[in-house]
Amino acid sequence: NAGVTQTPKFRVLKTGQSMTLLCAQDMNHEYMYWYRQDPGMGLRLIHYSVGEGTTAKGEVPDGYNVSRLKKQNFLLGLESAAPSQTSVYFCASKPSSNQPQHFGDGTRLSIL
Amino acid sequence: TQLLEQSPQFLSIQEGENLTVYCNSSSVFSSLQWYRQEPGEGPVLLVTVVTGGEVKKLKRLTFQFGDARKDSSLHITAAQTGDTGLYLCAGEDNYGQNFVFGPGTRLSVLP
Numbered sequence: 001n002a003g004v005t006q007t008p009k010f011r012v013l014k015t016g017q018s019m020t021l022l023c024a025q026d027m028n029h030e031y032m033y034w035y036r037q038d039p040g041m042g043l044r045l046i047h048y049s050v051g052e053g054t055t056a057k058g059e060v061p062d063g064y065n066v067s068r069l070k071k072q073n074f075l076l077g078l079e080s081a082a083p084s085q086t087s088v089y090f091c092a093s094k095p096s097s098n099q100p101q102h103f104g105d106g107t108r109l110s111i112l
Numbered sequence: 113t114q115l116l117e118q119s120p121q122f123l124s125i126q127e128g129e130n131l132t133v134y135c136n137s138s139s140v141f142s143s144l145q146w147y148r149q150e151p152g153e154g155p156v157l158l159v160t161v162v163t164g165g166e167v168k169k170l171k172r173l174t175f176q177f178g179d180a181r182k183d184s185s186l187h188i189t190a191a192q193t194g195d196t197g198l199y200l201c202a203g204e205d206n207y208g209q210n211f212v213f214g215p216g217t218r219l220s221v222l223p
Binding site: 092102 | 116118121142143145152153154155156157160162200202204207208209210211212213214215216
């Protein structure tokens with residue numbers, strides 16, 4: 001019963017490096033989300049997708065790109081990592097509008 | 113921009129006490145959700161409230177959605193150490209697509 005799986009769980013990068021975070025869900029959900037969580041600020045929406053092939057910007061999209069080529073996967077890319085992107089990243093999915101989200105366990109990313 | 117505020121930010125109480133945490137906004141939401149998050153894990157949904165004035169009970173937890181659908185409260189009766197965690201509220205926009213999270217209330221229940 002996997003639900004929402006995020007890989008990797010931890011990563012350390014140097015400033016300027018690039019990487020991709022993968023989110024996979026096995027629940028056939030239409031909607032998927034990427035959030036970042038920083039101390040005292042709750043979760044802030046980076047990008048989201050309401051279906052395969054679609055993406056939209058959230059509250060804090062700068063410095064990130066996303067792709068939803070397959071319904072079950074939502075990728076978050078950092079083209080040139082910056083220390084300000086040090087955070088815990090959470091992926092979530094939900095089946096349709098007005099439904100609750102299901103979260104992964106997060107990816108802890110440190111940019112040196 | 114829709115914003116959610118939560119109060120208090122931190123709360124430390126003794127086991128057996130009652131407590132209430134609040135989630136407030138100047139915006140109207142189509143629904144509001146409460147999550148609990150433990151260290152190293154993602155948020156886990158506790159409840160969704162949809163109708164203004166709605167009250168939902170989940171064992172010792174009582175959730176209320178304001179009449180105007182702008183605010184909500186979570187009341188815990190006879191808190192237990194297992195209630196310790198970060199409580200987050202999240203408002204869903206009127207399109208049913210997007211969520212805004214509050215900053216959370218960090219609750220510690222001491223034995």
